[in-house]
Amino acid sequence: xxxxxxxPAALSVPEGENLVLNCSFTDSAIxxxxxxxxxxxxxxxxxxxxxxxxREQTSGRLNASLDKSSGRSTLYIAASQPGDSATxxxxxxGSNYKLTFGKGTLLTVNP
Amino acid sequence: EAQxxxxxxxxxxxxxxxxxxxxxxxxNHEYMSWYRQDxxxxxxxxxxxxxxxxxxxxxxxxxxxxxxxxxxxFPLILESPSPNQTSLYFCASSFTKGGGYGYTxxxxxxLTVV
Numbered sequence: 001x002x003x004x005x006x007x008p009a010a011l012s013v014p015e016g017e018n019l020v021l022n023c024s025f026t027d028s029a030i031x032x033x034x035x036x037x038x039x040x041x042x043x044x045x046x047x048x049x050x051x052x053x054x055r056e057q058t059s060g061r062l063n064a065s066l067d068k069s070s071g072r073s074t075l076y077i078a079a080s081q082p083g084d085s086a087t088x089x090x091x092x093x094g095s096n097y098k099l100t101f102g103k104g105t106l107l108t109v110n111p
Numbered sequence: 112e113a114q115x116x117x118x119x120x121x122x123x124x125x126x127x128x129x130x131x132x133x134x135x136x137x138x139n140h141e142y143m144s145w146y147r148q149d150x151x152x153x154x155x156x157x158x159x160x161x162x163x164x165x166x167x168x169x170x171x172x173x174x175x176x177x178x179x180x181x182x183x184x185f186p187l188i189l190e191s192p193s194p195n196q197t198s199l200y201f202c203a204s205s206f207t208k209g210g211g212y213g214y215t216x217x218x219x220x221x222l223t224v225v
Contacts, residue, residue: 032213034213034214036216041199041219041221042218042219043201043216043217043218043219044201044216045216046213046214046215046216049213089153089154091154091214096159096161096167097142097144097159097161097205098144098156098159098169099144099146099154099156099203099214101146101153101154101155102153103151103152103153104153
């Protein structure tokens with residue numbers, strides 16, 4: 001059974017800092033990995049999708065990497081802003097198109 | 112605009128009163144799924160559907176029913192809601208062709224059962 005772990009559970013940084021969020025998964029037989037952002041009480045916004053054959057994806061200040069063999073992904077956020085404050089969720093896509101989620105990292109960016 | 116629409120956004124109901132949460136997508140996606148999100152437990156899959164008339168259980172299906180009579184709609188039915196079904200519910204859809212797929216999520220339905 002796939003298990004997804006996100007470290008740290010919470011992170012507080014000053015504005016402008018570069019930061020890395022970590023995601024690990026136990027079964028390397030994945031179809032893809034997707035990073036989401038969730039604001040309090042709100043829905044999930046897709047940030048980046050990495051297919052199993054890819055190593056990384058970039059969108060603006062965000063960069064996500066994938067190392068299937070070691071079961072790891074990182075989400076790099078450059079020059080963080082207060083508007084980046086949210087919970088970031090890592091989800092691994094497996095057979096039957098099922099997504100298995102980590103429990104998230106709560107990010108606070110202080111002005 | 113491509114989207115997944117859930118209704119209602121908020122619902123308070125009493126134990127045992129049947130309810131339906133609707134989900135509709137306008138992207139012609141084959142795959143649709145329901146998740147619930149609970150503090151400390153994260154998001155867990157309830158049911159999913161690979162296409163019309165094809166549904167299957169996820170990790171936490173007890174107390175829920177679904178149907179997929181049309182490609183765009185995937186309602187979640189609680190025949191006899193109980194307080195432990197108080198949760199934040201999300202519907203999601205995805206295309207399946209080509210091997211790679213990305214999910215689009217609805218805005219969520221916050222259900223309280225008293």
